Amino acid sequence: MPSALIIGIAGQDGSYLAELLLEKDYRVVGAVAQGESESLDNLGTARDRVEIVVTDLTDKGNLLEVMGGYRPDEAYNFASQSHLNTSLDEPVVTGDVSGLGVTRLLEAIRRASPATRFFQACSSEIFGRHPKEVPQTEDTPFLPWNAYAAAKLYAHGIVGAYRRSYGLFACSAILYNHESPRRRPEFVTRKVARGAAMIRLGLARELRLGNLEARRDWGFAGDFVRGMWLMLQHPEPDDFVLATGKTHSVRDLCETAFSCVGLDYRDHVVADPDDFRPSESASLVGNPAKARRLLGWEPEVSFRELVEMMVKADLESLRNAR
Structure with a gap:
C-alpha cells in the first residue's frame, strides 16, 4: 500500500x-x-x-x-x-x-x-x-x-x-x-456563491464586492x-x-451565480471601492499545455458547473442551518 x-x-x-x-x-x-x-x-x-x-x-x-x-x-x-x-x-x-x-x-x-x-x-x-x-x-x-x-x-x-x-x-x-464549496468564505468565489444563496433565501439584500472587472483563471x-x-x-x-487557460471576470461570476437561483445580479451586487484588492493582477491566465502533453491532465469541470456546484452547496448549508 x-x-x-x-x-x-x-x-x-x-x-x-x-x-x-x-x-x-x-x-x-x-x-x-x-x-x-x-x-x-x-x-x-x-x-x-x-x-x-x-x-x-x-x-x-x-x-x-x-x-x-x-x-x-x-x-x-x-x-x-x-x-x-x-x-x-x-x-x-x-x-x-x-x-x-x-x-x-x-x-x-x-x-x-x-x-x-x-x-x-x-x-x-x-x-x-x-x-x-x-x-x-x-x-x-x-x-x-x-x-x-x-x-x-x-x-x-x-x-x-x-x-x-x-x-x-x-x-x-x-x-x-x-475553487470549490470548501473554499474559505473570504475568497471572492465563495463570497459570491454564498451571497447569492443568502439573497435567494431572504437572509440578505445585497452583496458588496470590489472590482467587478477583475479577471481570473478559475x-x-x-x-x-x-x-x-x-x-x-x-x-x-x-x-x-x-490552469484552465480561460479567464472570467467577477462580473461573469456574479451573473452565473445569481442566475443559478433565478436572480439578476444587477439588482443585488454593489461595487465597493473599499473592497478593491491591492496589487490587482491584470492578466493572469495559465497555459497548461505542458501538463496536458506530459501528464495527460485536463480540467473536467467547466466554469458554470463549478459555480453551480458552489451555489448549490451554500443553499443546502444555509437551509440546513435554519
Missing part, C-alpha cells in the same frame, strides 16, 4: 487530495498545525480513514521527526498563508511559513526520507501584476509584487534547487485559482489535485502550470 503525507490536509486542496488518494488505496497521513486537529470538517466521512499528526513548518526538529517516523512514498505541501490581505499584514510570518518552511521540509526529506516524492503548491501570483507574457508558461519570467508571491517564488526556487543539488524527486506546481479544486497526483507519478520530477 503506497503512503502519502498531506501537509495542510484541513484545507480545500488537502481534503480533496485525501479523498482521491483514499480511492486509490493509499495510507493517508494528514499533517495539521497545532490546534487544527479539531477543524477537519472538509474531510467529512474520510476523517476516520486518515491518520493525523501535528506539524510545525517553523520547527525543523518536528519535521525531521515526522518524516523519519512515517517515511511516506509521497508528501504534498499545502501549508501556507494563502489569503493576500493577511500575508500583507504579516509578511515576516508569511515568509517564514510559505518560504523558509518549504526549505525545512525539503531538508527533513533529504535527511530522513530521501526516497519520498515531494509536491509543493506554488501560485500564479509569482508572475506579478503585469506578466511578461499572456498566457503564462513554466518559462515566463517571475515578478512577484507582494509578500505572499515573493514567499511562493522562494518556495518554487528552493524545490528546483533541491532537485538539482540533491537529486530529490521534488516538484512544484504553479497553481491558478481553483478551475475546480478536484481537477487540480488530480494534476498534483499525476505530477508525482511522472517518471521524472518537474514543474508544471496547472
Whole structure:
C-alpha cells in the first residue's frame, strides 16, 4: 500500500487530495498545525480513514521527526498563508511559513526520507501584476509584487534547487485559482456563491464586492489535485502550470451565480471601492499545455458547473442551518 503525507490536509486542496488518494488505496497521513486537529470538517466521512499528526513548518526538529517516523512514498505541501490581505499584514510570518518552511521540509526529506516524492503548491501570483507574457508558461519570467508571491517564488526556487543539488524527486506546481464549496468564505468565489444563496433565501439584500472587472483563471479544486497526483507519478520530477487557460471576470461570476437561483445580479451586487484588492493582477491566465502533453491532465469541470456546484452547496448549508 503506497503512503502519502498531506501537509495542510484541513484545507480545500488537502481534503480533496485525501479523498482521491483514499480511492486509490493509499495510507493517508494528514499533517495539521497545532490546534487544527479539531477543524477537519472538509474531510467529512474520510476523517476516520486518515491518520493525523501535528506539524510545525517553523520547527525543523518536528519535521525531521515526522518524516523519519512515517517515511511516506509521497508528501504534498499545502501549508501556507494563502489569503493576500493577511500575508500583507504579516509578511515576516508569511515568509517564514510559505518560504523558509518549504526549505525545512525539503531538508527533513533529504535527511530522513530521501526516497519520498515531494509536491509543493506554488501560485500564479509569482508572475506579478503585469506578466511578461499572456498566457503564462513554466518559462515566463517571475515578478512577484507582494509578500505572499515573493514567499511562493522562494518556495518554487528552493524545490528546483533541491532537485538539482540533491537529486530529490521534488516538484512544484504553479497553481491558478481553483475553487470549490470548501473554499474559505473570504475568497471572492465563495463570497459570491454564498451571497447569492443568502439573497435567494431572504437572509440578505445585497452583496458588496470590489472590482467587478477583475479577471481570473478559475478551475475546480478536484481537477487540480488530480494534476498534483499525476505530477508525482511522472517518471521524472518537474514543474508544471496547472490552469484552465480561460479567464472570467467577477462580473461573469456574479451573473452565473445569481442566475443559478433565478436572480439578476444587477439588482443585488454593489461595487465597493473599499473592497478593491491591492496589487490587482491584470492578466493572469495559465497555459497548461505542458501538463496536458506530459501528464495527460485536463480540467473536467467547466466554469458554470463549478459555480453551480458552489451555489448549490451554500443553499443546502444555509437551509440546513435554519
